Amino acid sequence: MDLxxxxxxxxxxAPEVEIPSELRLPDEIRRLKRERGAILxxxxxxxxxxxxxxxxxxxxxxxxxxxxxxxxPVIVFCxxxxxxxxxxxxxxxxxxxxxxxxxxxxxxxxxxxxAFRAWRSRHEGAVAVSYINCSAEVKALSDVICTSSNAxxxxxxxxxDETVLFAPDRHLGAWVARRTGRELVLWPxxxxxxxxxxxxxxxxxxxxxxxxxxxxxxxxxxxxLARADFIGSTTALLRRVAxxxxxxxxxxxxxxxxxxxxxxxxxxxxxxALGDGGCACNVCPHMKRNTLAKLYLALxxxxxxxxxxxxxxxxxxxxxxxxxxxxxPPRA
Ligand code: 13P
Ligand code: SF4
Numbered sequence: 001m002d003l004x005x006x007x008x009x010x011x012x013x014a015p016e017v018e019i020p021s022e023l024r025l026p027d028e029i030r031r032l033k034r035e036r037g038a039i040l041x042x043x044x045x046x047x048x049x050x051x052x053x054x055x056x057x058x059x060x061x062x063x064x065x066x067x068x069x070x071x072x073p074v075i076v077f078c079x080x081x082x083x084x085x086x087x088x089x090x091x092x093x094x095x096x097x098x099x100x101x102x103x104x105x106x107x108x109x110x111x112x113x114x115a116f117r118a119w120r121s122r123h124e125g126a127v128a129v130s131y132i133n134c135s136a137e138v139k140a141l142s143d144v145i146c147t148s149s150n151a152x153x154x155x156x157x158x159x160x161d162e163t164v165l166f167a168p169d170r171h172l173g174a175w176v177a178r179r180t181g182r183e184l185v186l187w188p189x190x191x192x193x194x195x196x197x198x199x200x201x202x203x204x205x206x207x208x209x210x211x212x213x214x215x216x217x218x219x220x221x222x223x224x225l226a227r228a229d230f231i232g233s234t235t236a237l238l239r240r241v242a243x244x245x246x247x248x249x250x251x252x253x254x255x256x257x258x259x260x261x262x263x264x265x266x267x268x269x270x271x272x273a274l275g276d277g278g279c280a281c282n283v284c285p286h287m288k289r290n291t292l293a294k295l296y297l298a299l300x301x302x303x304x305x306x307x308x309x310x311x312x313x314x315x316x317x318x319x320x321x322x323x324x325x326x327x328x329p330p331r332a
Contacts, residue, residue: 041054059234060149061150064086074299089320090317127163145320166187168187170187170189170190171190198273211247216231242261
């Protein structure tokens with residue numbers, strides 16, 4: 001099996017999408033996956049057609065665990081850049097490809113490594129907990145990583161007399177601070193999608209759907225979270241829709257997850273939370289950079305690849321492994 005990259009596909013270059021029209025992309029992707037011995041990991045915010053081809057679907061923590069366990073020579077990661085980096089951090093022997101290298105994240109972008117290093121040095125002796133939505137360099141400068149599903153547990157595990165820095169999501173950090181009663185020093189980052197959800201529009205929706213349960217991702221701002229009946233990671237929100245007796249939900253997270261929610265709870269009504277002026281702004285532009293055509297090209301060319309300096313990878317791996325030690329075993 002030839003696993004050499006296509007030399008014509010530059011590292012930072014966006015793939016050119018020239019695909020013969022007669023190709024049935026889902027069939028071609030399945031065929032290439034078999035030929036390459038590749039596995040496809042996808043986040044719930046990917047387009048439904050990509051989700052339907054995935055070997056593992058999940059939230060950030062589940063995908064990190066799946067990447068760590070993977071024995072495939074190739075991991076195709078359909079998510080954003082920091083998620084694919086985590087796959088490479090935990091599984092350096094595998095080739096990790098991301099269909100669009102420009103698939104970033106506003107949280108990771110808000111936290112450049114030099115600024116993070118300077119921030120840490122202004123809080124000597126403090127422990128730095130970083131949300132997984134940050135670059136590998138920032139991970140390597142952190143003591144422990146967390147995700148939305150274990151942030152509270154990780155912070156609770158730290159000695160009460162320690163000063164805790166939390167980066168880069170100030171809304172998640174503030175939520176963890178309220179939950180744990182700990183004072184956290186927060187980096188001022190936000191998610192461009194979750195910060196759009198408007199409390200005013202939520203109140204309006206609740207008035208017209210009084211039976212609906214409000215479920216929200218902790219990246220939403222405090223005023224929205226204060227109105228939520230349930231707060232959790234993408235996987236926790238999906239489970240809630242499936243397991244709750246409620247038939248109607250107002251969902252304050254990215255639109256991609258509706259695909260699995262509809263599957264897990266057919267017949268239940270899912271209403272997207274809205275932004276100011278009623279805008280349907282619950283789509284992550286970064287996640288949506290990956291398309292079926294780019295996925296096909298990524299498998300065909302084994303590019304673009306995620307590569308990391310070994311020192312950065314080792315530093316980041318230590319902080320991610322610390323997260324695994326401090327977080328719950330996965331729920332069956
Ligand atoms: P989850 O880990 O809950 O899937 O969140 C990832 C993310 O990017 C949310 O915006
Ligand atoms: Fe980043 Fe927000 Fe997109 Fe999640 S939804 S990947 S936090 S920009």
